[in-house]
Amino acid sequence: xxxxxxxxxxxxxxxxxxxxxxxxxxxxxxxxxxxxxxxxxxxxxxxxxxxxxxxxxxxxxxxxxxxxxxxxxxxxxxxxxxxxxxxxxxxxxxxxxxxxxxxxxxxxxxxxxxx
Amino acid sequence: xxxxxxxxxxxxxxxxxxxxxxxxxxxxxxxxxxxxxxxxxxxxxxxxxxxxxxxxxxxxxxxxxxxxxxxxxxxxxxxxxxxxxxxxxxxxxxxxxxxxxxxxxxxxxxxxx
Numbered sequence: 001x002x003x004x005x006x007x008x009x010x011x012x013x014x015x016x017x018x019x020x021x022x023x024x025x026x027x028x029x030x031x032x033x034x035x036x037x038x039x040x041x042x043x044x045x046x047x048x049x050x051x052x053x054x055x056x057x058x059x060x061x062x063x064x065x066x067x068x069x070x071x072x073x074x075x076x077x078x079x080x081x082x083x084x085x086x087x088x089x090x091x092x093x094x095x096x097x098x099x100x101x102x103x104x105x106x107x108x109x110x111x112x113x114x115x
Numbered sequence: 116x117x118x119x120x121x122x123x124x125x126x127x128x129x130x131x132x133x134x135x136x137x138x139x140x141x142x143x144x145x146x147x148x149x150x151x152x153x154x155x156x157x158x159x160x161x162x163x164x165x166x167x168x169x170x171x172x173x174x175x176x177x178x179x180x181x182x183x184x185x186x187x188x189x190x191x192x193x194x195x196x197x198x199x200x201x202x203x204x205x206x207x208x209x210x211x212x213x214x215x216x217x218x219x220x221x222x223x224x225x226x227x228x
Contacts, residue, residue: 006158032213032214034215034216036218041123042123042221043123043204043218043219043220043221044159044204044218045218046215046216046217046218049213049215051213057213091156093158093159095216103149103161103164104149104161104216106158106159106160107158108157108158109156109157109158111156
C-alpha cells in the first residue's frame, strides 16, 4: 500500500534556529501534500497545502514566511520552521493523496521541541 | 488554520462492550468522510470511510453512520478491545480545490479490562 515517510521523528532545536521536516511518498507520486500541526490533546490543524511545482497554499492565520514549504518533486515535500520559538513546539504531520479518488496517507509525524 | 482546537473528551468503556463515538462536521457540502485512529506519538491511521451518497458502511468490527440532515457522523466499534484505546478523529473532505481534509475535535477512547 501507499507509504509516506516523514523525517525526523523527533527534533530538539534551540530558539531562533530553523528546522526542516521532510515528507516522502515512497511508492506513489504525490501531486499534493498537506501539512498539519497538532498541539497536545488537540486535533490536527491544517497549516498548508503543498503542490508540486507551485507555491503552497496556507490556511488563514498561518505565517507563510515562518513555515516555508517546498514541493520540488512528486515524491518530496519539506516544511521548514524558521526562527523557531518555544511556542512552535508541536507535533507536525504530513499527508499525501486525496487526488483522483486516492485515499490520504499520513506520515508518522515529527515531534518538534524548541528550547 | 481550520479545525477545532478543543481538549479531547474521553469515552470510557469496558472490554467487550460496544463503543459509539460521535462527531459533528461543519460543511453540509462535504461529500466524503473518514474516521481515523491515532495512538500517542503516531500519525493518524485510517479506519473506515463513507461517501455522502451512503448513510451506513460496515467494516471489520466497525460501522460508520452518516446523518446529513444534522451533519453528524458516528463510529461504532463492536466488542471493544484494549488495543482500541486511542484517540479517534472524524475528518471531512473540504469542498473546493486540492481536496483538503479537515479534522474534527476528536475523542479519546479508554478501554478498561
